[in-house]
Amino acid sequence: DGGITQSPKYLFRKEGQNVTLSCEQNLNHDAMYWYRQDPGQGLRLIYYSQIVNDFQKGDIAEGYSVSREKKESFPLTVTSAQKNPTAFYLCASSTGQGRFLNTEAFFGQGTRLTVV
């Protein structure tokens, strides 16, 4: 089936560790996004990528890094510099060129990251 897959579903991180969240899509979408969800705050954009080998910071990029070496993949690394990483992380993708935000974004099932 076509879709967007995030793994793992649950992830535990020790203080000072870097962790990488996986996001893969087989929808042939150009654009991919990472959002962070905290209770009562909605979704906040961390990073986005409009095309392979290109990505841009979102509203809360500090302490995070990404890569976009393949169209299908957009992994997110939560570094030790992120002071409050416990959250629910959502990856999304959308299609089109140019004004591609006029098409809806498709979301993965999310990764819940907990610092222990």
Next chain:
Amino acid sequence: AQSVAQPEDQVNVAEGNPLTVKCTYSVSGNPYLFWYVQYPNRGLQFLLKYITGDNLVKGSYGFEAEFNKSQTSFHLKKPSALVSDSALYFCAVSPNTGFQKLVFGTGTRLLVSP
């Protein structure tokens, strides 16, 4: 910068009654507007969107939304609520010029009682 307001943290409605989840937005120029639904520990599912054309937009699962430019609103509605509609609903907006960030509201929890 664009923004979205969902003034109600929670909406309670009895099964079979109509429901409304409110959303107002602020954006430069004309908006693209979206509604998404989220079930516990899951990703967001697309419900409907307004791009242009008719102000009344029909979407999945019997939901619809009305775009009101003068009131800058995009309220989500359903004529007859189901218990299975209970979930977290997000409104989102982006300007319709070039690539802009999709901005989400804080979400409204809908509880439908039997």
